[in-house]
Amino acid sequence: xxxIVQKYGGTSxxxxxxxxxxxxxxxxxxxxxNDVVVIxxxxxxxxxxxxxxxxxxxxxxxxxxxxxxxATGEQTTAALLAMTLRAMQYPSESILGHQAQVLTxxxxxxxxxxxxxxxxxxxxxxxxxxxxxxxxQGSDADGNxxxxxxxxxxxxxxxxxxxxxxxxxxxxxxxxxxxxxxPNICPKARKMERIxxxxxxxxxxxxxxxxxxxxxxxxxxxxxxVHVRSSFSEEEGTMVVNEDASMEKLVxxxxxxxxxxxxxxxxxxxxxxxxxxxxxxPVAAAGIVVDMIIQNMRSGGQTDLTFTVPMTDFERAMAIxxxxxxxxxxxxxxxDPEIAKVSVIGVGMKNHSGVASLMFTALADENxxxxxxxxxxxxxxxxxxxxxxxxxxxxxxxxxxxxxNC
Amino acid sequence: xxxIVQKYGGTSxxxxxxxxxxxxxxxxxxxxxNDVVVIxxxxxxxxxxxxxxxxxxxxxxxxxxxxxxxATGEQTTAALLAMTLRAMQYPSESILGHQAQVLTxxxxxxxxxxxxxxxxxxxxxxxxxxxxxxxxQGSDADGNxxxxxxxxxxxxxxxxxxxxxxxxxxxxxxxxxxxxxxPNICPKARKMERIxxxxxxxxxxxxxxxxxxxxxxxxxxxxxxVHVRSSFSEEEGTMVVNEDASMEKLVxxxxxxxxxxxxxxxxxxxxxxxxxxxxxxPVAAAGIVVDMIIQNMRSGGQTDLTFTVPMTDFERAMAIxxxxxxxxxxxxxxxDPEIAKVSVIGVGMKNHSGVASLMFTALADENxxxxxxxxxxxxxxxxxxxxxxxxxxxxxxxxxxxxxNC
Numbered sequence: 001x002x003x004i005v006q007k008y009g010g011t012s013x014x015x016x017x018x019x020x021x022x023x024x025x026x027x028x029x030x031x032x033x034n035d036v037v038v039i040x041x042x043x044x045x046x047x048x049x050x051x052x053x054x055x056x057x058x059x060x061x062x063x064x065x066x067x068x069x070x071a072t073g074e075q076t077t078a079a080l081l082a083m084t085l086r087a088m089q090y091p092s093e094s095i096l097g098h099q100a101q102v103l104t105x106x107x108x109x110x111x112x113x114x115x116x117x118x119x120x121x122x123x124x125x126x127x128x129x130x131x132x133x134x135x136x137q138g139s140d141a142d143g144n145x146x147x148x149x150x151x152x153x154x155x156x157x158x159x160x161x162x163x164x165x166x167x168x169x170x171x172x173x174x175x176x177x178x179x180x181x182x183p184n185i186c187p188k189a190r191k192m193e194r195i196x197x198x199x200x201x202x203x204x205x206x207x208x209x210x211x212x213x214x215x216x217x218x219x220x221x222x223x224x225x226v227h228v229r230s231s232f233s234e235e236e237g238t239m240v241v242n243e244d245a246s247m248e249k250l251v252x253x254x255x256x257x258x259x260x261x262x263x264x265x266x267x268x269x270x271x272x273x274x275x276x277x278x279x280x281x282p283v284a285a286a287g288i289v290v291d292m293i294i295q296n297m298r299s300g301g302q303t304d305l306t307f308t309v310p311m312t313d314f315e316r317a318m319a320i321x322x323x324x325x326x327x328x329x330x331x332x333x334x335x336d337p338e339i340a341k342v343s344v345i346g347v348g349m350k351n352h353s354g355v356a357s358l359m360f361t362a363l364a365d366e367n368x369x370x371x372x373x374x375x376x377x378x379x380x381x382x383x384x385x386x387x388x389x390x391x392x393x394x395x396x397x398x399x400x401x402x403x404x405n406c
Numbered sequence: 407x408x409x410i411v412q413k414y415g416g417t418s419x420x421x422x423x424x425x426x427x428x429x430x431x432x433x434x435x436x437x438x439x440n441d442v443v444v445i446x447x448x449x450x451x452x453x454x455x456x457x458x459x460x461x462x463x464x465x466x467x468x469x470x471x472x473x474x475x476x477a478t479g480e481q482t483t484a485a486l487l488a489m490t491l492r493a494m495q496y497p498s499e500s501i502l503g504h505q506a507q508v509l510t511x512x513x514x515x516x517x518x519x520x521x522x523x524x525x526x527x528x529x530x531x532x533x534x535x536x537x538x539x540x541x542x543q544g545s546d547a548d549g550n551x552x553x554x555x556x557x558x559x560x561x562x563x564x565x566x567x568x569x570x571x572x573x574x575x576x577x578x579x580x581x582x583x584x585x586x587x588x589p590n591i592c593p594k595a596r597k598m599e600r601i602x603x604x605x606x607x608x609x610x611x612x613x614x615x616x617x618x619x620x621x622x623x624x625x626x627x628x629x630x631x632v633h634v635r636s637s638f639s640e641e642e643g644t645m646v647v648n649e650d651a652s653m654e655k656l657v658x659x660x661x662x663x664x665x666x667x668x669x670x671x672x673x674x675x676x677x678x679x680x681x682x683x684x685x686x687x688p689v690a691a692a693g694i695v696v697d698m699i700i701q702n703m704r705s706g707g708q709t710d711l712t713f714t715v716p717m718t719d720f721e722r723a724m725a726i727x728x729x730x731x732x733x734x735x736x737x738x739x740x741x742d743p744e745i746a747k748v749s750v751i752g753v754g755m756k757n758h759s760g761v762a763s764l765m766f767t768a769l770a771d772e773n774x775x776x777x778x779x780x781x782x783x784x785x786x787x788x789x790x791x792x793x794x795x796x797x798x799x800x801x802x803x804x805x806x807x808x809x810x811n812c
Binding site: 019053054057058061064066068071075076079080082084087093096120143145 | 467
C-alpha cells in the first residue's frame with residue numbers, strides 16, 4: 001500500500017498499443033492496492049514535429065506561443081491514457097500542468113518549477129482515482145502555459161512525487177537502468193542496482209542522457225527515491241537514492257565520456273590582475289558555458305590560458321577570443337574540437353586516496369596523453385584526444401573493477 | 407476605431423498558408439486602428455481525426471477525456487496564429503478557454519456557456535494586443551476542460567463579443583453569406599444583405615448550417631451584430647442584426663428545406679384525455695425530439711395523431727409507437743421517411759395576411775400535395791413528399807419574389 005508516481009517517456013506512449021501497455025502496467029500497480037499518479041511525455045516524435053511546424057512559421061518562433069503549441073503533445077497522451085483506463089473500467093482522470101498547479105517562472109521553453117500545489121492530485125488520489133498528469137508543462141504566475149525544456153517530464157514527475165510525498169518515483173524509459181558506463185562503448189558495462197543523487201548528477205551532466213539533471217536535483221533536495229527502469233520489461237532497474245554506507249565501499253561507480261567539448265587556448269597572455277575577467281566576460285555575455293579552465297605559468301610574466309566550451313559554441317567562442325587576444329596582446333589563439341572528456345565518478349573516492357594516480361597510471365599504460373585535468377569531490381575528469389576516448393573508457397572501467405563477470 | 411471580434415472556421419485555418427492569409431486579414435483590420443480579438447476553430451479535419459483516434463480506444467470514449475483531447479485542436483491553431491502575427495512584428499497573444507474565463511456547465515462534449523469573465527481579453531486589448539482565443543472550449547466550475555459541441559466556435563465568438571462589448575462579430579467561413587435559400591437547389595438564390603436574429607434562428611434550426619444556433623441565441627440576447635462572410639474574398643457578407651423597419655418591407659426573407667425528417671401516424675386513437683401524453687412521453691424519454699404534431703378529428707370518438715421525428719430516430723420511434731398503439735388500442739402505426747419540410751421565413755409576415763394562402767396556392771399550382779402544416783410567428787412550414795422538395799423550394803422562391811435578377 002504505497003503512493004507510487006510513474007513517469008512514462010515518449011517511446012513508451014508512442015502509439016495506442018503502447019499506451020495500452022502502459023495502462024496495463026498502471027493497473028497492475030493499482031490492483032496491488034497502491035495509489036498511482038502517472039506523468040506522461042508526448043508521443044515520441046510529436047514534440048519535434050511541432051517544433052518543425054513552428055519553424056515553418058518563423059525561424060525564431062515566439063517562445064510563449066511555442067509553449068502553448070508544445071503543451072498539446074502531453075495533453076493528448078494524458079487524455080488518451082485516462083480514456084484507456086476508463087475503458088478498462090478503472091477510475092481515472094487526466095489533469096494538465098495548470099490544473100495540477102505546477103507553478104513555474106516565466107522562462108518559456110525552459111521554465112523552472114517554483115512550487116506545486118497538488119491539492120487536486122491529492123484529492124483525486126484520496127478518491128482512489130488513477131491520476132494522469134500531462135508532464136513537461138506548468139503555468140507561470142500570470143497563468144501563461146510554460147514548458148520545462150527537453151526531458152522536462154522527468155522533472156515534472158520527481159517534483160510531483162515530492163509534493164504528494166510519494167513513496168517512490170518510477171521513471172519508465174527505453175533503457176533498463178543506469179550503467180557503469182555506456183554499453184555501446186564498453187561491452188563489459190554493468191547495470192547499477194543503486195546510485196547516489198550526487199553521482200547521478202555528475203553522470204547526467206557528463207552525458208548519460210537517462211534523466212534530466214534538474215529532476216535529480218529535485219530528487220536530492222526532497223529525498224525522493226527514483227527508480228529508473230524499462231517500460232518494456234518487468235526487470236528491476238536502478239534506484240537513485242541518498243548516499244549510504246554500502247555505496248562507499250565502491251571507490252568508483254561509473255565512467256563517463258563527453259565528446260561534445262572543444263578546447264581553446266590563449267598563448268602568452270600577459271600575467272596581470274584582471275586578465276582572466278577580460279578573457280571570460282565576453283564568452284559569458286554571449287551565453288556560452290565554459291567548463292574546465294586551466295592556467296599554466298610561463299616564464300617572463302606570461303601565461304597560457306586553456307578552457308573548454310560545448311562543440312556547438314566552438315566557432316563563436318573562437319571568434320570572440322581572437323578579438324580578446326588582439327585587445328590584451330596575447331600571442332595566439334589555438335582551438336581543438338577533437339577532444340573528449342573522460343571522467344570517473346564515485347562517492348567512495350572522498351575517503352580513498354590514490355584514485356587520481358590509478359587513473360593517470362591506467363591511461364599512461366595505454367600511452368593516452370592527458371591534456372587537461374579537473375576534479376570535484378566525487379569526480380576526476382581528464383581531457384584526451386578524441387580518437388582515444390573509447391579506449392580510455394574501457395581501460396578505466398577495467399582499472400576500477402567495474403567490468404561484469406562474464 | 408472599433409473593437410472587432412473575428413471568428414475563422416476550420417477551412418480558413420486548414421494549413422499554415424491559410425493561417426498566414428488569416429493573419430493578413432487580421433492585421434489589415436488592426437492597421438485601420440481597430441482593436442481585434444480573433445476566435446479560431448481547429449484545422450479542418452483535425453477534430454474528426456481526434457474523435458476517430460478516441461474511438462480506437464473505446465467505441466464510447468469517456469466524455470471528459472474526449473474534451474481534453476479535442477481541446478488540443480483549437481490550442482494548436484491559436485498558438486500558430488499568434489506565432490504568425492508575432493513573426494509579422496505585431497503584438498499578439500493566444501489564450502485558451504480557461505484563460506479567457508469561459509465558464510461552462512459540465513455537460514462534456516456539448517457544454518453551455520454560463521459566463522465569460524474576459525478580464526484578461528480586455529486587459530490585453532487595452533495594451534493594443536491582438537488577442538487570439540481558442541474557440542470551442544471552456545472550463546467548468548471545477549476547472550475541467552469542456553467543449554461546446556459541433557460549431558461551438560461560433561458561440562465562443564459571439565459570447566466573447568458580447569462580454570467585451572464588441573462593435574461587431576465577424577464570422578469568417580467558406581461561404582460568402584446567408585442566402586435566401588440553398589443555391590444548390592435554387593440557382594436564383596440571392597445573398598441577403600441583412601437578416602434578423604429571429605429569422606436566422608428559424609433558418610439555422612431548419613438546416614442552413616452556417617451558424618451554430620446557440621450563437622444566434624447569444625447574439626440576439628446580447629444584441630451583438632454578427633457579420634457572416636467569406637475568408638477567401640473581400641466581399642461584404644450578410645449582417646445578422648436586430649429586426650428593423652426596412653426588413654418588414656420584405657414579407658418573406660428565405661426558403662428552407664429539411665429532408666432529415668420522417669413522419670409517423672397513429673390511426674384511430676381513442677379520443678380520451680391523457681392519450682397525447684401516453685403517445686409522446688415514451689418518445690421523449692428515449693431522447694427523441696418531436697417536431698411537428700397534428701391531430702385530426704374523426705367521427706366516433708377517434709382521432710389520427712401525426713408527428714415528425716429526425717430521420718436518425720425514425721426506426722426507434724416506430725418501435726416505441728407500435729408498443730404504444732397496442733397499449734392504448736390504436737388501429738395502426740404508419741411511417742413515412744420520404745418526406746421533406748419546406749418553410750418560408752420572414753419577420754415581415756407578422757404584419758401581412760395572405761402569406762399562407764400564397765404559399766398553399768403556389769404549391770397547389772404545381773400539384774404538390776401538402777401533408778402537414780405548422781406555423782410560428784415568422785415561419786410557415788409544409789411537409790411534402792420528398793421527391794417534390796426541390797421543386798417546392800424553387801416555386802416558393804419565385805412566388806415570394808426572392809429570385810435574383812439575372
